[in-house]
Amino acid sequence: MTAREYDLIVIGAGPVGENVADRARAGGLSVAIVESELVGGECSFWACIPSKALLRPGAAVRAARAVDGAKQAVTGDLDVAAVLRRRDTFVHEWDDTSQVDWLIDIGADLVRGHGRITGERAVEVTGADGSVTSLVALHAVAVCTGSAALLPDIPGLADAAAWTSREATGAREIPPSLAIIGGGVVACEMATAFSDLGASVTVLARSGLLGGLEPFAGDLVTAALRERGVDVRTGVSPAEVRRDGAGDVVLTLDDGSEVRAAEVLVATGRVPRTGDLGLDSIDIAPGTWLDVDDTLRVRGTDWLYAVGDSNHRALLTHQGKYQARAAGDVIAARANGTATDAAPWGAHAATADHDAVPQVVFTDPEVAAVGLTADRARERGLEVRVVDYDLGAVSGASEYADDYRGGARMVVDESRGVLVGATLVGPDVAELLHAATVAIVGEVPIGRLWHAVPAYPTISEVWLRLLEAYGRPTPS
Known part of the structure; x- marks a missing residue:
């Protein structure tokens, strides 16, 4: 089987991979982009976009109710079915046709399937039908596979059909009750959205909410959630999880108390999607975050790049896209020979990920x-x-x-x-x-x-x- 050659192979066609491909194509490189799911990735279909579509209706109603003269006009609750329909339009019913058309327009080749590195600058893509396509990169391979929800090692959790952020943002109906394990951004945003949509929500956070931010931020969000009826419990963790005979989730906490809910959402962090990427073929431990320099090149290599969540610098879409623009320019400059000793990155490096990362938590x-x-x-x-x-x-x-x-x-x-x-x-x-x-x-x-x-x-x-x-x- 003859391998197809490209200047650059991008593994992962989310917003990060798309931007790497776009900048590299603008620099004159031939690009293949590999995707096993939907072109547009996590942000477009399961994270940023659908979550904000779920959050906005509740925020709009509260804004109206906060102004005398307007609040008298708001006499009903949210139309849950309409909120979910609006969310569906934002994710195009989980159809990536428009994103694929964009890749075609910029001149990148899309290869559908699961990509694995098989050696230096070599990638094999296994399609859904079992077919295998071999690709060779003349200059670089960029890993843009993102991250996945961390499932903590809690007895019974794996058998309880727990939700992750994907199931939450893609919910077809709102459960009567929802228990959320975690106190970070996903936990707080989904507590806001699902309480707005009529669910009885319990948040179980080992420490306070939004612990990575200034303490007053978590305090204000906690107070607001409690005012809206959310049961926020801090200083507790689930010791065991099970489904009972009625199908409800029963969480036994480490203080001996129990929480029952129709569904449980796990929002305790992220792990890199590098476990089945073939990294062992190039002597890198599978399942690890990839350590990169400011040009997004994996340290110890001269051809492998890791952009976005996979390098653990800043797990945010806008920062991943920022990195992607830098990486695409860098790869093109190095491939075209326009990098110099004075500017070894050729264009610009990603430095904003150190001390100037902006972030918004879309709670209310x-x-x-x-x-x-x-x-x-x-x-x-x-x-x-x-x-x-x-x-x-x-x-x-x-x-x-x-x-x-x-x-x-x-x-x-x-x-x-x-x-x-x-x-x-x-x-x-x-x-x-x-x-x-x-x-x-x-x-x-x-x-x-x-x-x-x-x-x-x-x-x-x-x-x-x-x-x-x-x-x-x-x-x-």
Whole structure:
């Protein structure tokens, strides 16, 4: 069997793989992209897109009910069937035709099936019918296989038909009750969505919610969930899980109590989808996160790249796409011989994954954060000053909702006089985040930020209030 040759082989056709392929094609390379499921990947069909479609209707109703004069017009509950139909349109009924057409338009070849590395620059693809296609990369192979839900080793969990985020975002009907194991982003977002859609929700978190963010963010989200009837239990973990005779899930907790629910969702983290990738053929342990440099090349190789979740730098779609643009440019530059000693990456490297990662948690209130938390900044040895402000005290917030509740924090590196972190919590704060991201990435001095005047009356005025609380720097 003759192998098909390409400059670049991309394994995984999610948003990350698509962007690697697009940039490499723009650089003149021939590209094959391998996909065993749907082109468009996890984000398009089982994560970012459907989850936000499920969350928005509840947020819209609460926004209307937060304003006197509007709340009187909202007299009913969500139409669950309509919410699910709208979600289905966002994922195109789990049909990837439009994504495939886009790959064709950019000139990449799609190879359907499961790809495995069989040696240096060699990939075999096994199709659903058992057919095998051999591919050879003249320059590079990019692993863009993403991550999968971690299933913790809890007795009985494997036999309980537990949901992961995929089953939750793709639910065809809303169960009467849902137990969620975990306290991270997926757990909080799905607790929000399913409680909005009528389920009785219990969250079981070993520690507080949203532990990787500023503590006040988790506290505000916890309070809001409890106000809406969600049973948030912290400091407990399931010791055993089973289905009873009626089909309900019974979770025995480590404090001896029990929780019963129609379904259980596991949201305890992610694992790399590298277990069945053939990594052992090139002396890399299967199932591991792949260690890369800032050009996304796997350390110890000159041809293998890992982009997106598989390298564990930042498990977020927008960061994966950012990496993908850098990797595609790098691969093309190296293949075309335009990389130099002065710029060995040829174009640009991915550096924003270190200290300037923006993230939004689409709970209600929303959480928007970028950069370092105060604790992490101190761990880095920075000279930290923290400034907090009540977001509900901003004039624009009172226009937005009659009882706007939220908070804002900026973390300043005093030695340089620049922001290194910012967190905002409140309804619709996501659209405020990019201003903080630009300030952090651009290392804009605090003194210059005084001249970035926010419009009045908007919630963006919080930046002025934070600066006033900080105090005007002394002119040098």
